[in-house]
Amino acid sequence: MTPKEELQRRVNGLQDRMKADDCDAVLVMQNTDLYYFSGTLQSAQLYVPAIGDPVLFCRKSIPRAARECPWNIIPINNYKYLPDKIGDFGHKLPERLGLEYDVIPVSAYLAVKKAFPNAELLDASNWIGELRSIKSPYEIEIIRNAGKTMADAFTYVPELIRQGLSELAIAANIEKVLRDHGHQGYIRMRGFNQEFFYGHFLSGPNGCMASFNDGVTAGSGMGAFFPQGPGERRIQINDPIYLDYVGVFDGYNIDQTRLYVIGVLPHKLKYAFQVALEIQETLLAQIKPGVVASDLYDSALDIADRAGLTDNFMGYGSERVKFVGHGVGLELDERPVIAKGFNVELEPGMIFALEPKFVIPGLGIAGIENTWLLNKSGVEKISVLPDDLGTIPY
Amino acid sequence: MTPKEELQRRVNGLQDRMKADDCDAVLVMQNTDLYYFSGTLQSAQLYVPAIGDPVLFCRKSIPRAARECPWNIIPINNYKYLPDKIGDFGHKLPERLGLEYDVIPVSAYLAVKKAFPNAELLDASNWIGELRSIKSPYEIEIIRNAGKTMADAFTYVPELIRQGLSELAIAANIEKVLRDHGHQGYIRMRGFNQEFFYGHFLSGPNGCMASFNDGVTAGSGMGAFFPQGPGERRIQINDPIYLDYVGVFDGYNIDQTRLYVIGVLPHKLKYAFQVALEIQETLLAQIKPGVVASDLYDSALDIADRAGLTDNFMGYGSERVKFVGHGVGLELDERPVIAKGFNVELEPGMIFALEPKFVIPGLGIAGIENTWLLNKSGVEKISVLPDDLGTIPY
Secondary structure (H helix, E strand, O other): OOOHHHHHHHHHHHHHHHHHOOOOEEEEOOHHHHHHHHOOOOEEEEEEEOOOOOEEEEEEOHHHHHHHOOOEEEEOOOHHHHHHHHHHOOOOOOOEEEEOOOOOEHHHHHHHHHHOOOOEEEEOHHHHHHHHHEOOHHHHHHHHHHHHHHHHHHOOOHHHOOOOOEHHHHHHHHHHHHHHOOOOOOOOOOOOOOOOOOEEEEEHHHHHOOOOOOOOOOOOOOEOOEOOOOOOOEOOOOOOEEEEEEEEEOOEEEEEEEEEEOOOOOHHHHHHHHHHHHHHHHHHHHOOOOOEHHHHHHHHHHHHHHOOOHHHEOOOHHHOOOEEEEEOOOOOOEEEEEEOOOOOEOOOOEEEEEOOEEEEOOOEEEEOEEEEEEOOOOEEEOOOOOOOOEEOOO | OOOHHHHHHHHHHHHHHHHHOOOOEEEEOOHHHHHHHHOOOOEEEEEEEOOOOOEEEEEEOHHHHHHHOOOEEEEOOOHHHHHHHHHHOOOOOOOEEEEOOOOOEHHHHHHHHHHOOOOEEEEOHHHHHHHHHEOOHHHHHHHHHHHHHHHHHHOOOHHHOOOOOEHHHHHHHHHHHHHHOOOOOOOOOOOOOOOOOOEEEEEHHHHHOOOOOOOOOOOOOOEOOEOOOOOOOEOOOOOOEEEEEEEEEOOEEEEEEEEEEOOOOOHHHHHHHHHHHHHHHHHHHHOOOOOEHHHHHHHHHHHHHHOOOHHHEOOOHHHOOOEEEEEOOOOOOEEEEEEOOOOOEOOOOEEEEEOOEEEEOOOEEEEOEEEEEEOOOOEEEOOOOOOOOEEOOO
C-alpha cells in the first residue's frame, strides 16, 4: 500500500505544474496514472483540483478503493454525473481541465467534453510524464528490490537453454521461473499499440527481425498475429541467444538484456558485443545530473561510427531506431527517452534502461541492456546481474 | 497468412458501411484492426477509401508487411505526410474521414485532424465492431482449432491443483502448459484500461473480490498494483477453485471457466453451480438467429431470480455487472454484448462466451463459461471441455 505522504507528494507535484499553467483541475483516467496518484487501481477517475485534496470517483470496486486510497471516494457510474458530483463536493467547475491526451481514447475525451461543455480541455500528459520520470526514495527502494529479484531469477536461466529446443519451449520455462519469483505477468506500456509479453527470446537470425514495436528487435514471434518474441526456431550451436526480458515486481519494470551462446559466438557478433559494452561504459562515465539525453545518444552513435557499425546500430539499415535508452517505472516506456532530439537534462531520481545493440544481418543481434538509477553522486546499477556473455556448455 | 480474398471480403464490408454514410475513407490505426484488414501487424496505418484498394502506410517493418499484406505498401514516418502520399497515390483527399474513436488516443486524433484540416472526422468504431462480430468460415476454422487446443491443454490442469499450494504457484504451472500448447501469451482487449493475464485462478473467498476490470471477478491478485488474478492464498480442502482462463491460439481468444474442488463443495455453491448450468441450458435452447441479446440477459436474470440468487448473479450487491456474455475473437471483449439494453439480434457467424456466475459472499464464486458459435442451424460448442464440476482427489 502506498503511504499517504507519498501520494500527497505526487499530487502536489502535479498541482504545482497545473498552477503554473492556470489549469483548474486534471481528471486522471488511465490505470497506471490512477494507481500512481491514488494508490488504487479501480474503475475510477481521480479529480485533482489545482488546490485541495483529490476526489476519487469510483464505479468499482469501492471497498477495495477505500482500503487502498486515502482520498475521498464518491460512487459514480457515468462521466455525465461528474460535474454535479464535483459541485456537491464544493468545488467550482473547472474552466481549464487537463486530460491524459497520450493515452485516453477519443470516445472518452468526447464524453468529458460533453459533460463539461464550458471547460477548455488541455493536455496534461507532459506534466504526468515529467513527474513520473523522477522516482521517489519510496519507489527507488521497490525498484532496487525488483532488480535483485530479476537477477536472482536469471541465475536459473542458463541451465534452461539447450541445443535443439525451440525458442518458445525455453521461453515457457523462463516465464515459469519469473512467475515463481513473483513476476506480475502483465507488462504495462504507455505507447499506443505497444504490446510486450515477458521478453524477446531470439536466436540466430531471428534477432534481425523487426516489427511494429518501438524496440530494436521483434523476432519471429508465433505468426503474423503476434509478430514478436520467441517462435518455433530451434537453438543451434554458435547461435547468438539474445534475451531481452522485463521483470515486473511490485508493479515496477526492470529491463535487461543478456547474450548467451552454446559454443562460440561468430566473430562479428563478439566484436559488436564488445562495442556495446564500450558504449555502456562510455555513457556511464558521462552520465551525471545535468547531462542532456540527446548528447548521450550522440556519444553512443559516435562510438558505433568509429567501430564501423553505423548501419548496424539499434537495428539494421532503414529499420534502425533512433534511441539508446528509455525510462522505466510502472510502465516500460517512460521518460527520459535517451534519443536523438530529446534535449532534456537528466536529474537525480531518474531510472532508465541503456541498451546499445547491433544487428548483424544473417547472423543475429548482440548487445547489452541494464537498468540504472541516477543518484546525485552518480549512477547505480539496478539490474545487478553480471554483464558477461553467458557461455553454456554442450 | 490471411488469404487475399478473406482480406478483400473484410475491406468490402467496411466499404459498404462507409458508402451508406457518405464516408470517403477510414484510416485504420489500431493493431488488431490493422491485422484484421491488412493481414499484417506493423507500425502502420491502413487507408481504406470508400472505393478501390486500401493502401498500407508503413513505418516498419516494411519487408515483413510486404510478405504478409496484399495491399500497396508506402513507406512513411509521420502522419503529417499522409495527405501528400494519398495524393501521390491518385486519391482525392477525404471530406469525411473515419477513425477508431473507441481505441485511438486523443493525441493521434489531433495529429490526424491537423494533417487533414479540411476533413470532417467521424467515428468508424461501430462499423468495425459490427463487421468483426460476424466471423467468416476462415476465422471459424481457426477458432474451432483454438477451442480444441484449449480443451486439450486443460486436461493437464486437474493434476496441477494441489492442497497447500498458492494460487500463484499453481497458475504458474498452468501458464506453462498453455504456453507449451502454443498460447500466444499476450491477450488483446479493446476496452480502455482493460488488462488480462492468462486467467483468474481464484480460490475460496478470493472469488468474491471485484476490481477495475469489466468482468465478474478479479481476485486478490498480487497487490494494489495488479489487483486481479492469482495471489498468495493457499488452496484448502472444500474451497471452490475457479478457473476463468483465456486461450489465445493463432491470434484468436477462447474464453472458458471451470470449477474444481478438493473434497466437497459447500452446499450454497453447489446449488449456484447447478443454477448456472440451468441458465446455460435455457439460453442455448433460446439462441437462434434473430434472438435479441438483451432478451437472453433477461432470461438469465429470471432464472437467477426464481432461484433466489438475484443479489448474487454476476457479482454481489452493488458490484454486480449487467451482462451474461460477450463476443470473442481477435480481442477478448468483442460484440455482441449479451447485456441489459443491448438490443441487437444475434446472427450466424457470431462467436461469444456465455458466463452465468454467482458470487456467494464469504464462500466464493461458482459458475460456468463456454465459447459458442451461432450457426444457421443452431449453436456449436467451441470450448469443447466437459462442463462438470472437477473433483480432485486428496
